[in-house]
Amino acid sequence: MTRQRTALSTLIVLLLVLWAGFIVHRSPRFPGSLTGGVLAVSGASLIVVFSVFYSAVKRFPALRQAFSKYLSMQQLLSVHVYTGALGAILVLLHTGHRFESNLGIALTSSMLFSVLSGYVGGHLLGRVSVELREKQSLLVQLETAYNAAVDELARKPESPIAPVIPDSPFSFARMRSAIAPKISTSGSERAPGDAAGIASSIAELEYSIRSHERVKRLSSRWLVLHIGTSLVFYVLLALHVWASIHFGLRWFQ
Structure with a gap:
């Protein structure tokens, strides 16, 4: 458990360092390039597919019973957390630190808030639950x-x-x-x-x-924030994909 938390914390720190890289680096044409497009599709797929899969298994008893033979809910949660962090890193690399459009800025912000809120809420809730x-x-x-x-x-x-x-x-x-x-x-x-x-x-x-139970309730509110920011991210991601296709892809230019 400690090793997993260390690995996840390392990914979160890497994500924040990459985000702060816009101070020293900007590549306006990279997001629309073939490499940038592959990073975008790969990152978004990691975030969306495994997030939706985990949510479906968690909320539908039939799916949970079917997949419990292969993976426990704790293991599925770990997959969801790691794929979310890795996907966010790939998406951030795709941006090339080109934070110019309002949609792009809002999409990147909602993605960061979603990942960080999930990390904070899950980390606190997991630690408090074990001690409790x-x-x-x-x-x-x-x-x-x-x-x-x-x-x-x-x-x-x-x-x-x-x-x-x-x-x-x-x-x-x-x-x-x-x-x-x-x-x-x-x-x-x-x-x-x-x-x-x-x-x-x-x-x-x-x-x-009793004090730990109060902290656990507060951590649960963090998870509500995580779900809300994730929904905002999905909506903005759909608009971003539509805009990219509508105005033309230049992956092979």
Whole structure:
């Protein structure tokens, strides 16, 4: 997963560097050349075909069931993300940094917004979802350990409970390493004060889970933005293709 994120981040950085290249380079005739045309068709195909394919498989259960034998939804999402980034790079190379027409500028802008919003939304949502699942799993273990500690205290009512004040600020990794011995401790060896410590850990973890859920909802809004900018890009792309054909292709000139 880390390797995939690094590779995708590299593609996004390359895309931004290529876009900024208009400062030092412009080739007005390259977009209409044969090479520029091949780059345009290849890039647009990578973006549109795999994007539509992923959306269809995601939203239609029959297609999802048919293709689940070969690729999981996570793998299809990875294909969609990588083909979108690669396609955007090819399309950007096709422009030759000739940002003159309003349609071309709007098309390039919508493409960049679509790719970047998908990257930001998907990256944040994926990372938050993984951490949220880990914390929910840890919460279940903590609740089990707490119930065992309370049962132990019920059998030894004379044992005092030493309050445990959690450190601050909150650190998920620090909490997991600190409470791991408490979770793994058997009932016969459990100290009575563990119940208070585990209760404090549960309170912190529940607060952290609620915070992650809020971030996850915010990340979902980023995906809505991604879908909206993608639809704008498709419309502008159709107009661009129509205009190119209408005013004549010069690929072999």
